[in-house]
Amino acid sequence: MLFALVLLPILAGSVLLLMRGEDRRVFRGIGVVVSLATLAIAVAARSDDWSAPWLRAPFVANFHLGIGALAFWLILLLALCTACAILAVDSARPRALVGQLLLLEGAMLGLFVSRDLLLFALFYDLMLVPVFFVLLERGEHPRDAWRYIIYNFAGGLLLLLATAAFGVLHGTTDVIGTVGNVITGAWAPWIFWGFAIAFLVKTPVFPLHTWMPNTYASLPPPVAAVVGAVQSKAGLYGFFVIGLTMMPQEIARYSTALIVLGSISLLYGAVAALVQTDAKRVVAYSSLSHLGLIVIAIATQQPLALAGAALYIIAHGLFTAALFLGLGYVEEREETRSLARLRGIGASNPRLAGALTIAGLAMLGLPGFAGFVGELVIITGIVESGDIVVAIVAIVSVVLASAYVLRLFQGIVNGPVARDLPVRRDLTWREGLAVAPLLFALLYLGVNPHAVLASGAVPIARAPLSSSAGVTTP
Amino acid sequence: MTLPFTHLDWAAIVPLEVLAATGLLVLLFDLVLRPYAPRALSLGIAAIGTLVTAVAIGQQYGANVAAFNGGYIVGNFSVLFGEVVLLGTLGALALMGRGGAERESAGTIALLLWSACGALLLVAAATTMTIFLGIELLSLSLYCLCGLADRKSAREAALKYLLLSSTASAVLLFGMALLFGASGSVSLAALATPAMVGNPLFWMGSGFFLVGIAFKLSLVPFHAWAPDVYEGAPLPITAFMTVVTKAATIALFARFAYAAIPNGASQMLLLPIWIVAGISMIVGNVGMLAQHDLKRLLGYSGIAQVGYILAALAGTTRLGLRYAFFYLAVYAVMNLGAFAVAAALSSGDAEEGANLENYRGLGSRRPLLAAAMTFFLLALAGLPPTAGFLGKILILAATAGSGFLWLAALLLVGTAISLYAYAKIVMAMYRPDHRVHGTEIGVTPLPWVSLALCLVATIALTFYPILPSGLLPLVK
Numbered sequence: 040m041l042f043a044l045v046l047l048p049i050l051a052g053s054v055l056l057l058m059r060g061e062d063r064r065v066f067r068g069i070g071v072v073v074s075l076a077t078l079a080i081a082v083a084a085r086s087d088d089w090s091a092p093w094l095r096a097p098f099v100a101n102f103h104l105g106i107g108a109l110a111f112w113l114i115l116l117l118a119l120c121t122a123c124a125i126l127a128v129d130s131a132r133p134r135a136l137v138g139q140l141l142l143l144e145g146a147m148l149g150l151f152v153s154r155d156l157l158l159f160a161l162f163y164d165l166m167l168v169p170v171f172f173v174l175l176e177r178g179e180h181p182r183d184a185w186r187y188i189i190y191n192f193a194g195g196l197l198l199l200l201a202t203a204a205f206g207v208l209h210g211t212t213d214v215i216g217t218v219g220n221v222i223t224g225a226w227a228p229w230i231f232w233g234f235a236i237a238f239l240v241k242t243p244v245f246p247l248h249t250w251m252p253n254t255y256a257s258l259p260p261p262v263a264a265v266v267g268a269v270q271s272k273a274g275l276y277g278f279f280v281i282g283l284t285m286m287p288q289e290i291a292r293y294s295t296a297l298i299v300l301g302s303i304s305l306l307y308g309a310v311a312a313l314v315q316t317d318a319k320r321v322v323a324y325s326s327l328s329h330l331g332l333i334v335i336a337i338a339t340q341q342p343l344a345l346a347g348a349a350l351y352i353i354a355h356g357l358f359t360a361a362l363f364l365g366l367g368y369v370e371e372r373e374e375t376r377s378l379a380r381l382r383g384i385g386a387s388n389p390r391l392a393g394a395l396t397i398a399g400l401a402m403l404g405l406p407g408f409a410g411f412v413g414e415l416v417i418i419t420g421i422v423e424s425g426d427i428v429v430a431i432v433a434i435v436s437v438v439l440a441s442a443y444v445l446r447l448f449q450g451i452v453n454g455p456v457a458r459d460l461p462v463r464r465d466l467t468w469r470e471g472l473a474v475a476p477l478l479f480a481l482l483y484l485g486v487n488p489h490a491v492l493a494s495g496a497v498p499i500a501r502a503p504l505s506s507s508a509g510v511t512t513p
Numbered sequence: 514m515t516l517p518f519t520h521l522d523w524a525a526i527v528p529l530e531v532l533a534a535t536g537l538l539v540l541l542f543d544l545v546l547r548p549y550a551p552r553a554l555s556l557g558i559a560a561i562g563t564l565v566t567a568v569a570i571g572q573q574y575g576a577n578v579a580a581f582n583g584g585y586i587v588g589n590f591s592v593l594f595g596e597v598v599l600l601g602t603l604g605a606l607a608l609m610g611r612g613g614a615e616r617e618s619a620g621t622i623a624l625l626l627w628s629a630c631g632a633l634l635l636v637a638a639a640t641t642m643t644i645f646l647g648i649e650l651l652s653l654s655l656y657c658l659c660g661l662a663d664r665k666s667a668r669e670a671a672l673k674y675l676l677l678s679s680t681a682s683a684v685l686l687f688g689m690a691l692l693f694g695a696s697g698s699v700s701l702a703a704l705a706t707p708a709m710v711g712n713p714l715f716w717m718g719s720g721f722f723l724v725g726i727a728f729k730l731s732l733v734p735f736h737a738w739a740p741d742v743y744e745g746a747p748l749p750i751t752a753f754m755t756v757v758t759k760a761a762t763i764a765l766f767a768r769f770a771y772a773a774i775p776n777g778a779s780q781m782l783l784l785p786i787w788i789v790a791g792i793s794m795i796v797g798n799v800g801m802l803a804q805h806d807l808k809r810l811l812g813y814s815g816i817a818q819v820g821y822i823l824a825a826l827a828g829t830t831r832l833g834l835r836y837a838f839f840y841l842a843v844y845a846v847m848n849l850g851a852f853a854v855a856a857a858l859s860s861g862d863a864e865e866g867a868n869l870e871n872y873r874g875l876g877s878r879r880p881l882l883a884a885a886m887t888f889f890l891l892a893l894a895g896l897p898p899t900a901g902f903l904g905k906i907l908i909l910a911a912t913a914g915s916g917f918l919w920l921a922a923l924l925l926v927g928t929a930i931s932l933y934a935y936a937k938i939v940m941a942m943y944r945p946d947h948r949v950h951g952t953e954i955g956v957t958p959l960p961w962v963s964l965a966l967c968l969v970a971t972i973a974l975t976f977y978p979i980l981p982s983g984l985l986p987l988v989k
Contacts, residue, residue, distance in 0.1 A: 057880075094980075097836075098910070164897045175944065192896075
């Protein structure tokens with residue numbers, strides 16, 4: 040089953056790339072069916088475990104697949120985002136785009152079900168390839184594709200080196216999801232930084248983020264949604280299943296460095312989002328800010344903060360995907376992303392404006408949405424760990440988040456209808472259907488955060504907040 | 514008078530005999546049947562002969578025979594490297610199956626087979642005499658083959674290769690003479706004695722010997738000939754040289770490094786080679802950046818790839834040798850695949866597939882070929898899910914494991930540079946191209962078959978890596 044989970048989207052994607060014709064309905068249909076099928080398989084195969092031997096020397100490596108608790112939620116997020124993104128595809132050449140999205144889904148599914156570090160590294164590099172090709176073919180400038188691939192491939196090489204070193208020292212790389220593989224000794228810091236830099240590039244975290252705004256702005260909205268929502272979580276997922284379980288002492292030793300980097304990302308991202316004029320870049324920088332908060336949570340290793348981080352990872356994925364898709368609709372209709380030109384969507388396209396507003400409110404952390412619970416639990420955890428300064432930085436950034444989200448919507452949604460921009464029809468059923476599941480999932484996790492918080496995604500020492508936390512008013 | 518050799522000696526070299534006889538057979542058939550059967554027949558005979566040779570060599574797996582007074586040692590080492598040599602030969606033969614180019618007739622094929630004979634001799638050679646015999650047999654045929662195409666660069670390539678390769682041979686021979694002076698024997702086994710460590714003749718001889726090998730492997734200070742020669746030679750010959758010559762020379766180097774150096778001298782004697790390998794990775798990959806010709810580009814790529822393979826041997830561990838062999842096999846497949854794409858795009862002597870200009874917009878004109886080329890280039894760069902990825906990680910493990918961290922770091926830097934170079938071609942293939950295109954090239958079956966096989970092999974090797982355990986070169 041797990042084998043099929045990874046192979047199905049990859050095979051389907053490859054077949055689509057080799058087919059002919061550009062019928063939007065057909066290819067969208069195939070793509071949505073395949074990604075929903077992976078969703079079903081993931082739920083059915085939740086407790087499966089599959090393994091086949093790969094290498095015996097210089098270290099043991101297996102094709103070991105299994106679904107961990109956090110991985111399960113990420114897989115659901117991935118399958119849902121891919122289905123929604125494919126449904127939202129409205130390109131004149133949809134076949135290749137759907138194919139690449141399915142390949143991307145397959146590679147990332149492989150990453151999340153890998154129980155072997157070497158396999159993890161393989162998929163970590165593999166998932167760069169479809170995005171690189173989309174950027175080459177459809178990006179705004181080839182420069183963006185280069186920047187993306189060079190940064191991430193360099194990170195991938197470090198991951199590879201760290202994996203090889205880990206394997207040689209530890210004798211096996213079949214270690215994800217099993218306990219008792221803590222690495223210590225003179226080599227541990229080197230291995231840790233090999234992994235950590237790879238993950239920090241992918242997340243990204245200041246100062247390794249410079250590829251990110253260009254990539255997100257340049258990608259077609261459906262791909263940007265999947266990359267921004269799920270691919271950016273690959274690094275954080277790595278911190279959870281590799282960093283926290285195998286190198287907790289190293290994380291503790293270098294926690295100051297990680298917290299400082301995370302805090303800079305948190306503030307810098309928020310301030311940068313506040314001054315962008317390109318709507319997609321606002322979301323890109325906001326992502327830098329939000330993910331910085333998760334890096335801080337990981338660095339504290341406080342159980343509560345970690346539980347909150349797991350929830351916030353999912354929540355961030357949902358609202359980022361919804362926002363990228365929504366902004367994609369805006370760009371399709373108005374043919375610009377410039378905040379200086381966009382105005383009055385609320386008057387001309389009320390349904391689109393509504394969807395954007397809900398996604399935006401989820402992003403700024405409105406109670407009732409999953410993002411709020413995540414932020415709240417993380418900040419509570421940070422306070423409990425005694426880092427008051429960091430907690431203050433986090434709260435300041437939450438305030439800044441309100442500012443840039445409101446600025447974004449003030450610009451796009453409110454005001455009179457812009458005279459110099461075309462007025463097109465409002466959201467169609469299909470377009471609405473592509474965003475709605477993401478928003479409903481945000482609401483569901485907002486009122487029932489326990490689903491993720493208590494799923495055992497992280498070793499929780501104490502029971503986290505009760506399930507009613509999501510509906511508390513501030 | 515009795516012959517000093519028994520039937521056992523002759524049985525050991527059966528594969529060579531088969532291959533050499535195939536060459537003769539090709540010539541003979543061409544002489545008799547030329548009007549009736551064109552090149553297809555010659556190619557068919559050659560391919561069958563090569564396959565029979567491969568089977569004959571495979572039969573020797575597990576054997577351990579020192580034939581001709583220790584001059585020719587059959588073992589798993591010679592079998593496995595021999596199979597890579599034959600793989601490269603088959604790949605080169607397949608590339609000859611494209612249209613046009615009448616010059617690549619029976620004579621060419623026979624020369625190619627005899628050159629492969631030299632390579633087979635080299636992978637099993639364990640005395641300086643057989644080594645020299647193998648090297649000269651390998652090179653002499655290639656001097657002619659390089660100059661086959663009717664263009665100025667081909668003649669230049671042939672002359673350049675003749676002059677530089679002969680110089681290398683002379684240096685090698687001088688080293689062998691000094692080694693003979695040191696040990697009083699042509700056998701490599703005689704070198705691995707403690708007495709040699711203090712013998713200046715041994716050090717000088719080994720030095721010249723290694724310089725000769727570095728020359729043949731086109732390692733960095735001696736690399737300048739390779740891209741020029743590769744550019745000038747016909748496409749199948751270039752493919753042959755990048756795979757077969759490299760495989761045979763690496764086998765020679767491995768035998769020398771693993772078995773012929775006395776304990777205590779290994780570290781110091783081989784250190785310059787590891788340094789040179791490290792520099793080759795950087796220079797080869799940087800050299801790729803400015804190329805406009807695919808054969809030149811793959812020539813520079815080959816310089817770097819040899820660097821990777823040697824990096825696995827650093828520390829001369831058993832595991833390192835296994836990974837070096839694995840990467841060599843993978844390199845052979847990926848490289849032959851890339852050449853097959855170029856051959857599928859070429860319609861004869863003009864070799865359109867060698868000109869990188871012709872790859873612009875290939876993604877829309879020939880999507881399958883473009884996809885295959887992309888795959889092979891990314892494999893050469895070491896991206897998953899190709900065997901190039903696994904090969905790199907194994908080399909990293911071996912190199913770092915034997916304490917050559919600086920070499921592992923250089924490998925990473927080189928890989929990062931190479932990705933840019935390979936991906937530049939990929940980008941050219943997939944960017945929209947607004948030029949008007951001339952003639953379309955018809956489908957040429959043999960390169961396509963070769964391409965498909967290489968593609969499958971490159972993926973399969975990732976999941977079923979061949980890491981033979983009994984792979985240690987012997988000298989006696």
